[in-house]
Amino acid sequence: MTTSSPAAAAVYFGASLAFHTDVSDVASALAADGDPGFVVIDSRSAECWDQGHIPGAIHLPTAFIPDRAEQLLDKSVPVVTYCWGPACNGGTRAALALAQLGFQVKEMLGGFEYWAREGRAFETSQGGERRAPDPLVAPLRGEDCGC
Template identity: 40%
Template sequence: MTSLVRSIAAAPSAIALMHFANRLSFETDCSDVYSSQQAGELDFVLLDVRSPEAFARGHVPGALNMPGRLLDAECLAGYSRGTLFVVYCAGPHCNGANKAAVKLAALQYPVKEMIGGITGWLDEGFALSVEVARAESVTVSCAC
């Protein structure tokens, strides 16, 4: 009897290598962002693409807030075309980071998504920066 896992054959190793290597050129994870921040290796701009209200309730330390729906050439004019942007949103249930990544790529900026977003950051046990008096009001709502 064949398991559900094997019911569809795995890709040949060469194709799997290409697929997974390509994914790494589009994605980074919360742990790598955190480790880079801790090491002072800040060769990227971290963008929280949620609403200003969601950003104020809690965001990744060091992130800038640029709501995805407002991203355009004018708001990015101060950044060189070689600036690597790392975008995140609420989490895997939200495609706001993907939409922002499309806009950045269309404007010819290198971009990666921080997979997991705020949800992933919290799952890793990392703290958020909060701009409201009560930390218990932190939510992962997007409103992007």
């Protein structure tokens, strides 16, 4: 196994944090009083959106970003994108499309899958839902994993 220098690692991980956020950080910011300082974009299809999405998210499928983003979003407000989960790069593609249009953007790691698996409330076409936290991805008591 090869390793990089501590300086190179610091640059890499610092850059990663500049471009990524996670479910816990997004949920905390959305739950706090006042403006979280960003908007959340669900980049999936209408069928997927209906299956479940983050409350307050804006539905903007990646294919529609070039034509609709500037009508729906303010370039002065950062955007957080998400798709299904870690096995899907749809949130990455949406973030790229938004960045190419001049938006400040981060991708939410874990996507909708980890939002639901962490026991966060979500909306469906049938109403609100919340599942018990999966002990493999979230603490069973409390909201903070301590990381």
